[in-house]
Each structure stands twice: as C-alpha cells, then as structure tokens.
Amino acid sequence: MRPRARTLFFLAALTLPLALAGQQVPKAGLPALTTSAGQSADVTTLNIVFDEAGIGYDYCDVPTVEMLADGVGLGGRESGPGFHIEVLSDLDRFPEGTPFKAVVFAIGASLKGMGASGLTLEAEEARLRKLIDYCRQNRIFVMAVHIGGESKRGAPGSDNERMIDAVAPLADYIVVTKDSNKDGRFTKIAQDKKIPLTEIEYALGLVDIAKKVFQ
C-alpha cells in the first residue's frame, strides 16, 4: 500500500500548477471567447481544455473587434473557408449578444495556419492589437496561454516571439507550460508588467486552472 500511496502523491504533484510564489490565480467572469494569437494548433488544445473543464465558450480563430463587440454568438456569423466559429457558451445563462467578460488567447505562430486564414504575420499582429485595445477599453479580462513548449518558441524576433510580444505584456493573466518558459521570458514579462503567471507541467494542468479562473 505504501509504495502505491507514494505513486499517487507523485502523480498528483505533477498535475498541480506551479504558480509563482505569492501569486493567486485571478478570477474572471463568463462568457469567454477563445481564440488564437498566431493561428497554431494550440488553440484546439485550449478548446479541449475548456471542454474538459466543463466551461462553455465561444470560439473564433480570427475574430475582429466587431465580432467581439457582438458578444455571445458572435453576431450570428458562421464558419467559412479559413474562418472558424463555434458557439458553445451556455445560452441559458448568456443569451446571444451578452458581452464577453474574458478572452483567452492561445499563443503560437504557424505560417501554415496563418496562410489558411489568409493572414500575414503583420496582419495577425494588427488584428491582435485591435482586439486587446478593445478588451482594455471594455474591461474584458485577457488571459494569455502558451502551451506549445520550447520547440515552438523561436529566436528573438521570430514569428512566435512576435505573437508573445503582441499579447503577453498586455494580458491580465499568463499561463505557460514549464518548457515554454525555460528561458524565463514569460517570467520576465510577468514581473515587469506585474501580471500573475502560472507555470504548468502539461496542458492537462490548464484544466484545473480554467476551472479556478472561471468558477
């Protein structure tokens, strides 16, 4: 029995988020919009995390300020080529048109993904700037997530780093996997901008965090 108990403890420890000392997981309200900063597949992971956490959300890979302003349901728009929408918010609690209280960005640049959405890197940066400005002006909670790991970081000035610069310093909360933050880049942003940051071992760790943020 004892060895088994130790194993269970070990597994539990691995899945616990590794928050920076003294910082709490902030709270945010629903409804929430999930989206991508850079059009990598990491936004799919983000959506699966929300599914797993049992949190309803709306999703659009390339939302505009107008869509964000339309609130839940994203103005009734439908998916098309290079443009995906899912409305999974709890419509009983948040009828169509309810203003979003949070936007969660999965950071990760993919030339393939941006190409499929008809975006250049510059266009993606400009789109993100406008979205975050709108969030700031309308007190919408911005959560930035990087779960792609070290391999999807890139050198300074690289596509992925530009996506980080576009979102992370302006976020209200940052969550990253440990190996996304091996060089301490997110820690530095968090310290400089006084943004709460949580490190997790695996994407799985984001499930509990999402529950805490949006409970």
Next chain:
Amino acid sequence: MTTHTCDCGICDWTWRHVPAADHKPGSTRKIYRISQYKTWPPSEGLKWDLVKNDFSGLEIPQVPRTYAYHHGMFGYMNEKQVAIGEATVGCQRRMVNPTPSAKLDITTLTMLAMERAATAREAIQVMGSLAETYGYGFHDDGEMLAVADPREVWIFEIMPVGPLWTPESGKPGAVWCAQRVPDDHVSVCPNESRIGEIDLDDKDFFMASPNAISLAVEMGFYDPKSGKPFSWKRAYSPQEGSAASTDGRIQRLWRFFDIVAPSQRFKPETPNMDFPFSVKPDKKLTVQDVMNMTRDRSYGTPFDPVKGIRGGPFKNPNYYRQTRVINDGRAEYTTVTQSRAGLPDMIGGIVWISWGSQDTACYMPIYAGATALPKSFTVGDHWIFTRDSARWAFDYTDFHVQVAYSEAIKDVQAAQADHEAGAIARIPEIDARALELYKKKPAEAARFLTGFSINNADTVVDAWWKLGDDLLVKYNRLYLYNTEKRTYDRRNPAPPEWWRKAVRAFDILMEPDRR
C-alpha cells in the same frame, strides 16, 4: 514495392545516409523535434544537423546495434530492406496533440524504425510501442506509413490521443493500427485513412495498440451499441465525398483503382470511404509501372486537367489545379522502394528517387547497401538556386518544359527512356555483379553498389542540367530551333486551331458590344 510523393512545395528535400553503429550498454538515443515544414537558409547549415538543436528532452535506451539507412524527410530504406512510404491522413480534431507531452513525431518514428527493425512487422512494433510510451504528435497528427520488407507490405496508421495526454496517465500516448496488404494485392493511401474494419484476432493481417477500439469509444467516435462493426477510418479519420462529388479534389483514390484494376470498373461516384482496402491488379505491376503511375495526370478521365482550354495551347496540366492528380508539381521528391527476396539485403533493397515534379524527372536507384549518397542529393533548398543541388537540375528542366509543355515533354520522355528505363534494364546486371562480389567479400559489394548508385545519379543529374539547357535553346521565344542544322522554324511549335477559336470565343465573351 512502396512509393511515396513527398509533396510540400516549401519543405527541405535533402537526403542523408546514416551508417550502422554499435552502442555501448547503457547508452541512450536522443529524441529531437523534427517538423516536416521547418527549413533553414543554407548559410545556417543543413536540416539534418540543425534539427539536433531542438532536443525534446527525451533520451530513450539505445539498442546494441543500429542499422544503416537512407533518409530524406522520412526513413526510406535500411540495410535489412525495411522500406517505408508516407502519407498524412489527418485525424479527428480532438485527437491532435501539439503539446510537448508528445515526444515523437512521424519523421522520428520512421528513423527509429530504420535503426531498429529487420522486418516490416518489427518496424511497426518499434514505432507503435515507442509512440505509446513516449507520446506521439507534436508536429504531426494522423499519419500512414506503408512498411515493407522482402516478404510483406503493411499499412500502418498512427494518431495522437489528444492534448491532455501525459506519460504519467498510464495510458498509451498514441493509437495505431496496421493491416497487411494481401500478397497479390496493391493498396494506396492518397492522404486518406485506408484501414476499415479490423480483426485483431487475425494476427497475420492485423496489429494494433491496446486502445485501438477503446479510445474511439472513450472519445465518442464509435458506439458499440450502434450495431455497426468498428471501422478504424470511420472512427478516427472520416472523409466525406467521392471523386465525382468533390469535382476531382479527392479523385486520386478512384484513379489508382481505375488504373490498376480497370476490369473491376470502379466508379468515381463511389464514396471514398467505401473503396476496398486493396485490390488485385489486372496484371502484375513492374517498377516501371509504379513510376509511370506516379506521373499520372488523369488524362482522358472526367478529371482531365487539360480538358477543353484548361491547359492552354500546349496542353500544360499545371495551369488547372482544381483537380488533385497523382503527379504532383509540388513534390520535393518521390520514392519507389523495392525490397526483393532471394538477394542479400544490401543488393535486394533499392530506393529509386526522383526530384521535383514526377513527369519531368527521372528515377535513380540507390541500393540499400550503398554507404554514401550523391553529394548533390544532400544539399539545396527552394529559395537559393544552386547547380550543386540535384533537385535544381530537375526544376531547371521542369521550368523549361512549361513554355511549350505538349512538345517539350516529349524531349523529357526520350531522356527518361534513356536514363530511367535504361537503369531499370541494367539492374539485373548490377545485381549479378554485386552478388559475385558479395560472395567473396560483402564490403566489396557495398563499395560497388555505392559506386554504381552515385555514378548513375551523377550522370542523370548532369544529363538533366543539359536537358534544361537544350530545351531553353530548342523552344527559345516559342520558336523551334534546330541546333544541328542551325536553323529555326518560325511556325512551330504552333498553337492548334482549337486554341485560335478559343481565343476568338473569349474575345466575344468579354467584349459583347463588338460581337
């Protein structure tokens, strides 16, 4: 035999030979993250050196001896004649695992199979078990590999199990299944999952991970209470439509069956998911048949890319890209592998390589026993032209074919008859000489096979540079130059009369007021 078109358009095309190696007990094999799409400028180095800068953090126990092999984007042929061809098939969205918990991608798995497997079955077990243990995905999702040895060909399909997988979960980090192609059959994978119903009790034809069916139930892709048998492809990688319903977008599956077994009258209206896993061809296929098939453009079918005015006056099949045909102008390279029983492995195994678009290229044999590759196969990229790279020789010819395709392709086909059909014809003689040497000293046979493979490739690459030059001169400014007579024909190559009519019709269409 297997064949694989590495079709990307912007990917790295360089090849490398990895020698066999002995490893001390307790040594480890580092696992790197290898993206099929990532490239570096040549000034920064070669991809197969630079991928080592992206260590995944995982080192797995090394085996005592790793086999020699040739690889490009994937491992293709090892010294045991284990051969591989690849196709991306995709998977259900919720299965994708782009997170770092997945340590192995498809490129790495094929290389591990090359290093560790002496048979196709072993290769499948190596890839499957490692993926289960260390997680599969990251850069890749649903993938298919044709895995062959001199006795069997298997279709192996592997998929991630979702981004929330962790190694500590105790669950497999991948789901996979493999089905053997019956000995007298052929199969094809045009970027679509091909394994349907499976019988895991039939060990001679099926292998799978322990979660092959249970994961589908768990993720809601299959309901055992539905009364329907479990279908791997319908659960994990469903594909809607047919060749006809997609206006040719997914017509390659139908086209393959139509080519190899015309007597069975496969219909383009048949949904792709309803096509059989494999078929007995009307006649036994030769290596030249397979090479020719990789050049197929669906001419004369409802999906003919030069039907009507689509190809312009010189019937160029590259203008109209609505239909996805088997020949692919975006090919980095194409392989045809042969694993031949009755010969020592170093002689029996051959990987034929052609660079760029198959119709204007030439397959060159590299024996399994070759211990080096032509230098020109190991360098070059899409953005910097260099005469040091074999690939650019074939692009150079291809470029000069585009101007007057229907005429210039005949010059290319003549060169293919010389150099490709010529090489195929020489193989029995090379085999025999290598066998003589092998019986005396295998190392001498290896030197001979290396020399033949490199010399033949160098000759062909030189010939294609010259062919490009010749085409430039011959069809310069769309006239026909005769270099022997030092004359030129101003009337040829002549646009056909139907083209002149089409031009007039277009004018009328666009300028109705002048009708």
